[in-house]
Amino acid sequence: MDEYFHNPVLLNETLQLLEPKDGMIFFDGTVGGGGHASALLQKTSPSGRLYGCDRDGDELLRTSEKLSRQFGTRCQLKQGNYSEVDQLFSGVEFDGALLDLGCSSMQFDRIERGFSFQGDAPLDMRMDRTQEITAEYVVNEYPADELADLFFYYGGVRESRRLARAIEEERMLRRFVSTKQLASFIESKLPRAGKKIHPATRIFQAIRIEVNQEFEHLHLALDKLIPMLKPGARLAVITFHSGEDKIVKDFGRTLARDYVVEGEVDIPEFRKERAPLLKILTRKPVEPTEEEIKQNPRSRSARLRVFEKAG
Secondary structure (H helix, E strand, O other), rough: OHHHHOOOOOOOHHHHHHHHOOEEEEEOOOOOOOOOOOOOOHOOOOOEEEEEEOOOOHHHHHHHHHHHHHHHEEEEEEEHHHHHHHHOOOOOOOEEEEOOOOOHHHHHOOHHHHOOOOOOOOOOOOOOOOOOHHHHHHOOOOOOOHHHHHHHHHHOOOOOHHHHHHHHHHHOOOOOOOOHHHHHHHHHHHOOOOOOOOOHHHHHHHHHHOOOOOOHHHHHHHHHHHHHHEEEEEEEEEEOOOHHHHHHHHHHHHOOOOEEEEOOOOHHOOEOOOOEEEOOOOOOOEEOHHHHHHHHHHHHHHHHEEEEEOO
């Protein structure tokens, strides 16, 4: 717990770009172990505040206890999805906001949660364990075509159709119920052939994204956060998946334009002028240093983008 709590990804870069100061109010939509939240509270001391949420009730409880002991009422945390920010913290205006996406280290390390196949556990993968849809449901109930799309678009697996059909045939004989069972089956159909990465890694990632509807919630959160930011406030988003990064990049570019487009096709003749809503502060995403990757290999795919709301 402590190691993760004090070792958030891209911490220095995030703080440098968010520029937290005394008295500022921040939103952390993915509190997790509290590393970023703790740093923001320290930088905004003595009068700054932080409002935060996390889908994982177990993780949030432990983090809330630690932050409360250290920062008291300056920190207000609620269980919930960051896409519900307008309901969780209605009426609050933020000087800055942070979304650190993906799955936390603690969730990966707690084998019983089913995010990893390093040990054997039920096929769960729910960040919010009160929801009904689990990884077991996705693997056993989704039609083969839907599974193939998930594996291809969320996991980048070229053999997605062949694997999905194989899973469909296998589950007619026995239901997939555990992480080891699924990972072993995937490896039997997609042999490693000398590759360092286990063939089940991207499949598990794709299933997790679907179980938690991660892309859908990201779209919602970005749309809802902008009206809650004060003029000049900054929004930082750390992604770990190319699909997430594209969503964030496209969102920033769209709101940074000095025009709006009606419809899906950008036809210059039909553009309507408007003042840009955002300023892009990171033309290219900020990536972790070699030293950080060495200390925390899970940070290697992290990408940070930061935007500033127009004044």
